[in-house]
Each structure stands twice: as structure tokens, then as C-alpha cells.
Amino acid sequence: MHDTSSPTLPVASHGAALLRGLRVEASGNSLPGLPAGADRDFDSILAAWRLRHRRGGGRDPFGDIVPEAVEAEALDQALAGFAPVAAGLVQGAIEDVAHNLVKIIRACLVRPEWQGTQRLVVGGGFRVARIAELALARAGVLLRAESLGSAVAAIRHDPAETGLLGAARLLPLRLLEGSDAVLTADLGRRSFRAGLVLPRLGVAPELAAACIWRMRAWVHVAEAPDRQRALQGLGALLGELAGTARDAGLSIAPAIAIGVPAPVAGDGTLGEGAELLPGDWSAPGFRAAEAIEALLPQRAADVVLHHAAVTYGLSEAPFHRDIARWGVLRIGADPGHARFTNLPLRR
Incomplete structure (x- = not known):
């Protein structure tokens, strides 16, 4: 992979706090005091809604197997309003995801190393882009209603x-x-x-x-x-x-x-x-x-x-140079969070 006959220059240190143009203020997998299940992904929340609906005597518009991930096409159709019951289940799951995100964000922002965070970038836990957009938009509305002072954005990559x-x-x-x-x-x-x-x-x-x-x-x-x-x-x-x-x-x-x-x-x-x-x-x-x-x-x-x-958040680093302090939330199967402060870019 590289020429072992030439002098070896050092690469970056493991777990470095200072990276090019960034300082890593904090990172972790979970947050103390966060309610159980707050970092669940959309699919698991929708499955819970489907199960409650069936136990109440309703017919599951997404099929007979729970918890089975609903196909993206069926979720898109539900959002388009072609099936009101399906739309109601999806909207309920989106609302729960948004409230859970606010719980996670609130738990982050009370920590000293997260003070002054201007933007949180959220990724993972969604298979349908439109659902992610709606959940994050709703979370943003809830944050503004609580005057928490941080904007919410979606991660831009798969x-x-x-x-x-x-x-x-x-x-x-x-x-x-x-x-x-x-x-x-x-x-x-x-x-x-x-x-x-x-x-x-x-x-x-x-x-x-x-x-x-x-x-x-x-x-x-x-x-x-x-x-x-x-x-x-x-x-x-x-x-x-x-x-x-x-x-x-x-x-x-x-x-x-x-x-x-x-x-x-x-x-x-x-x-x-x-x-x-x-x-x-x-x-x-x-x-x-x-x-x-x-x-x-x-x-x-x-x-x-x-x-x-941290590596999840670094994919966003070039796109948030307009602010000083930002963080990333990764939800779903491998949850995590990281907080960054922008520094002058040097080679």
C-alpha cells in the first residue's frame, strides 16, 4: 500500500481532539438521564404503532407481520394520503420520532461541553428521505417552541x-x-x-x-x-x-x-x-x-x-463553516453524538 523504503511520516493520533479546522469537544454513545427508547429508529416506532393499532381492533394497512419493516414505496404512498389509516400510523410515528429527538437534543444541550451549540445535524434511523425531512422539521418547530436556540439539519449522505x-x-x-x-x-x-x-x-x-x-x-x-x-x-x-x-x-x-x-x-x-x-x-x-x-x-x-x-460528523465538516459550534446525532442501531467547534483551516 505504501513504499516502506521511504521515511514514514506520522499520521493523525488516535482519538485526537484537534483535527484540521475542528476541535472535538465531546463524543459518546448514550447520554445520562435520557429516557429509555428515546434513540429508537423510525421503523421500530412505526412497528409499535402498528401493534397498538391491531390490539385495539384495527386492521393493519401494512400487512400481517409485526414488526416487519414497511417497504419505502408503501411509506411514500401513506405520506401521499392514498390510505388514511396508513397515513395516520406514519404521522404518529413521525411525531414520536420528533419528540424523541427533542429529548436527545435537550439532554445534549444541558451538558457544559454542548453549551452554545448553534446547529445539530441528525442522521441514521430513516429509510425514506421525506420522513426524515418531516421528523426533523417537526423537531425544529418543537425546539423553537421551547426556545432551545439550536437549528436542526439532516445529514446529507446515505x-x-x-x-x-x-x-x-x-x-x-x-x-x-x-x-x-x-x-x-x-x-x-x-x-x-x-x-x-x-x-x-x-x-x-x-x-x-x-x-x-x-x-x-x-x-x-x-x-x-x-x-x-x-x-x-x-x-x-x-x-x-x-x-x-x-x-x-x-x-x-x-x-x-x-x-x-x-x-x-x-x-x-x-x-x-x-x-x-x-x-x-x-x-x-x-x-x-x-x-x-x-x-x-x-x-x-x-x-x-x-x-x-466523530467520524460520522466529520462527513459534514465542510458544510458548517458558517457557524462556530455544531454537533451531530446518530440515531438507530448504532447511536452516538459528537460536538465540534470550528477552528481556522490550516494545511
Whole structure:
């Protein structure tokens, strides 16, 4: 992946608080005092509404199986008003999602490190863009009614790609400028995803035009692998993508950027949240970064780790330079939150 005969320049530190043009003020998976279930995704909330409707003697317009995710087309039709009962169920779920978002946002804003937050970017938990728009708009109305003073915006990328795109921003600019692609990964409690990110710095600076060229995923939750098997599965994803890039003649940055659902110490060990990963990633002395590097042939790349909520938020960094303080909320299967302060951009 990189020429081991040339001097090796340091890559970014694990879990760094200072990144290019940003300071990470806080990150985490859950918030103290948050009511149980407040971070549920839209599908689980709609399933609960459907179940209550059926128990009350109503006919479920979305079918006989609960909880089964409703197809996006059926949700779009419900929003269009073609089936009033279906529309009522969807609207009820949207209202619950909006109120839950306000609970999460309120729990964030009372924390000292979140004071003065001007905008919150929300992603995950939605499969239909229109539903996300309505839920976030409703949450914004509720926030203004409470005079909480923060605007709400939707994450702009596909939730499956967001953490991969943001992770690329962990790498120094010199590595991005000298490479065609960056190998990144997003590790969650249900699945691992890896991707090849094209920085496209010639199109727009600061990865504002970055895109996913190839992506692979492994849903590991049903297998319940131990740590070694989980590492091997991750290695397989990374190896396959690296081979695809080489076959296409793309040069890959000599560092792999990975988001994990836990704070990361400077030595690559993981804090609270590591237990969400398959196997014992929080064992004393286990250094996740070194273990991942050891998977690669001849230790062909360095690995830099950061909290997955941070990498998720970093995908939005180029688009919020108009304000000083902003945060990100990731809802759904892998919830998380991160708070950023913008700093002057330097190379």
C-alpha cells in the first residue's frame, strides 16, 4: 500500500481532539438521564404503532407481520394520503420520532461541553428521505417552541456511507493529496462496513466532493463471532477493497481510518462502548489499532481510530463553516453524538 523504503511520516493520533479546522469537544454513545427508547429508529416506532393499532381492533394497512419493516414505496404512498389509516400510523410515528429527538437534543444541550451549540445535524434511523425531512422539521418547530436556540439539519449522505466518508477526514491533507483513494471502515454492533473513498480534492477542497467508490459490508450480529473472528472478517473486507483498488490502478493512502463505537486512547485502546463490538475489545492490554494493522500483509498501512460518532460528523465538516459550534446525532442501531467547534483551516 505504501513504499516502506521511504521515511514514514506520522499520521493523525488516535482519538485526537484537534483535527484540521475542528476541535472535538465531546463524543459518546448514550447520554445520562435520557429516557429509555428515546434513540429508537423510525421503523421500530412505526412497528409499535402498528401493534397498538391491531390490539385495539384495527386492521393493519401494512400487512400481517409485526414488526416487519414497511417497504419505502408503501411509506411514500401513506405520506401521499392514498390510505388514511396508513397515513395516520406514519404521522404518529413521525411525531414520536420528533419528540424523541427533542429529548436527545435537550439532554445534549444541558451538558457544559454542548453549551452554545448553534446547529445539530441528525442522521441514521430513516429509510425514506421525506420522513426524515418531516421528523426533523417537526423537531425544529418543537425546539423553537421551547426556545432551545439550536437549528436542526439532516445529514446529507446515505447513512451507510456517512461514517466512511467522514473517517477519511482523519488523515492529514498531505496523505489525501498524494493518493487516489482512502480505505476507511465503520465498525458497529450489528455490522462492519468498509469503503474506498475518493477525496476528489480537485473538485472541491476539504473533501466536500468526496464519494464512495466501492463499499463492502459484513453483518456479523447473527454469527456472534469472537474477537479474532471479527478481526479476520474486518481484514477480509479491507483486503478485498485494497485488491480492487490495485486492480483498478488506484493508489491508496498509506493509512486506514476507522470509526469505532468507543473513545480511543492515544495508544489505540478502546474505552466504554468497546463491549458493543463482537468479542472482547475492551480486554486489558488489547490495542485495537495494532491488532488491525497486524491483519494487513507486511503491516502495509497504519491505522488511525476515532469514535464513530466523530467520524460520522466529520462527513459534514465542510458544510458548517458558517457557524462556530455544531454537533451531530446518530440515531438507530448504532447511536452516538459528537460536538465540534470550528477552528481556522490550516494545511
